[in-house]
Amino acid sequence: MLQRESLLFVLVSALDVFMTYILLSHSGGQFVESNPIARFFIQEWGPKGMVYFKFATVAFVCFLAQVIVRQRPQAARALLLGATALISVVVIYSLTLLLRHGDVFIDDVGFIKPVIQWWA
Numbered sequence: 001m002l003q004r005e006s007l008l009f010v011l012v013s014a015l016d017v018f019m020t021y022i023l024l025s026h027s028g029g030q031f032v033e034s035n036p037i038a039r040f041f042i043q044e045w046g047p048k049g050m051v052y053f054k055f056a057t058v059a060f061v062c063f064l065a066q067v068i069v070r071q072r073p074q075a076a077r078a079l080l081l082g083a084t085a086l087i088s089v090v091v092i093y094s095l096t097l098l099l100r101h102g103d104v105f106i107d108d109v110g111f112i113k114p115v116i117q118w119w120a
Contacts, residue, residue, distance in 0.1 A: 001069050005080035006062050012087045013058045017051055019094035024050075031097065 020038075023031040025047065033039040033050075041049035061083050069076035 001073065002065055002076060002080060005077055005084070006065065009061065009080050009084045009087070010058060012084050012091060013054060015091045016087050016094070017054050019091055019098070020050060020054075021047060023094055023097060030101065 020033065024033065024042070033042055038050060038053055041053040043049075045052070061079070065076040065080050068079060
């Protein structure tokens with residue numbers, strides 16, 4: 001049950017991780033993580049900590065939805081769709097920041113700075 005809703009939630013959450021990584025790693029300190037718990041994981045364990053924290057949260061929400069769906073299917077669906085909507089707003093906001101401050105992400109030659117060194 002809830003495969004479609006769960007998949008959408010996981011995909012949007014992956015976009016959130018990707019956008020957060022781009023904004024934090026290629027902005028020269030111009031952007032910071034606004035979630036204090038996520039910021040703690042980033043400060044303590046770097047990008048890996050961010051990925052682990054965000055996907056642990058995703059796993060918890062998906063697990064919770066699977067527990068709830070047995071008694072209240074509509075509530076479980078609402079949980080996943082609400083969480084997806086919330087994360088979507090964050091992704092859209094991150095994309096807006098990227099577009100408004102795009103010059104931070106362009107190198108001297110005019111190319112987008114490469115998104116590598118993920119695990120450095």
